[in-house]
Amino acid sequence: MASLLLICTVTSFLACAVFVRWGQESARQYGTAMPQRFHVGEVPRLGGAAMFIACTAGWGWMAQAPSLGLELNIPFSAEQAAIWGIVALAGAASGVVEDVTHRLPPRMRFVSTALAALLATVLFGLMVPRIGIASLEGLWQQMPWLQVGVAILVMAGLPHAFNLIDGYNGLAGTVALICCAALVHVSLQLGDRQLAATLIVLAGATFGFLLLNYPHGLIFAGDGGAYLWGLVLGICGIQIVQRHAEVSPWFPILLLIYPIWETLFSIYRKVVRGQSPSLADALHFHQLIYRRIVRQVFHDDASRRVLMRNNRTSPYLWGFALMTVVPAVLFWRSTPALMAFTVLFIVSYLWAYHSIVRFRMQRWLRRIRSLYPR
Secondary structure (H helix, E strand, O other): OHHHHHHHHHHHHHHHHHHHHHOHHHHOOOOOOOOOOOOOOOOOOOHHHHHHHHHHHHHHHHHHOHHHOOOOOOOOOHHHHHHHHHHHHHHHHHHHHHHHHOOOOHHHHHHHHHHHHHHHHHHHOOOOOOOOOHHHHHHHHOOHHHHHHHHHHHHHHHHHHHHHHOOOOOHHHHHHHHHHHHHHHHHHHOOOHHHHHHHHHHHHHHHHHHHHHOOOOOOOOHHHHHHHHHHHHHHHHHHHHHHOOOOOOHHHHHHOHHHHHHHHHHHHHHHHOOOOOOOOOOOOHHHHHHHHOOOOOOOOOHHHHHHHHHHHHHHHHHHHHHHHHHHHHHOOOOHHHHHHHHHHHHHHHHHHHHHHHOOOOOHHHHHHHHOOOO
């Protein structure tokens, strides 16, 4: 599988390099007054297109390797490669269109990801087979329509959840990479090499993108990249529960709770204020970290100053994401432990958000901040 990872990494890196060179025109259309903009200069948002190219190349290579005399020991057919390519295209297409034109309404993008989720459900036969709560399990088994409906909702929502946390160099990409590694680890423990290889393709594509995204900020994932991460991780998260009865359904929930909860809290926060949930603002957790926790950088070059401060924001959130990924990997069989850590994360998030809003910086944040020189 190392060769598969290398192929996808190199393909993604080269595609990103091409878009960095030739994608400047689309970058000029991105408004300077956007509230989620934290960079100076024109940076192409075509990393998602590059990662899609790398993923389709990786899935296609897995399917064709046996005919080329290469033994990968991965049961992956040409039909499966085609299905993954079609579903990934359906999920990422609207995001890439938005990254190029910057004119696609949010409602159209949500409809597009919902249709991609429906397509994935049909082609992969997806559903959430159980919820892990004994008192409700019998009722859940009597409602197959709800099992399918929840699967569609998860796959339709996760792309937008990753788009919501995609605000700084390396943030969403590293979170996606960590989640891929966790799912690959558990998949290999279960002997599911097909699922592990599928995720290694996404991990390689993501790593190739990150080589140019962090810390140099030469290309962004854009909506297309976020939609690709969310959809593929959503599908694989459901598949690992559906295929293996020993995996708790709360494993993928805890693994992805950071983007999920950021989205739910953002919707709540905007509804309470009388705003549309689709309205962009600068009050997400990572944006508060940038504004109130990360030290100011003193440099003569304004673009360099913004870039350095941008790069210092992501490590705070990587650590926050690891608070969920580590226990998810350790307790992927135990529903009570996974539920407890999920609640602990939500409480920790609310406590940290409230503290930062009220500007009561906690001691552990002050210690991390002190590591960065001005």
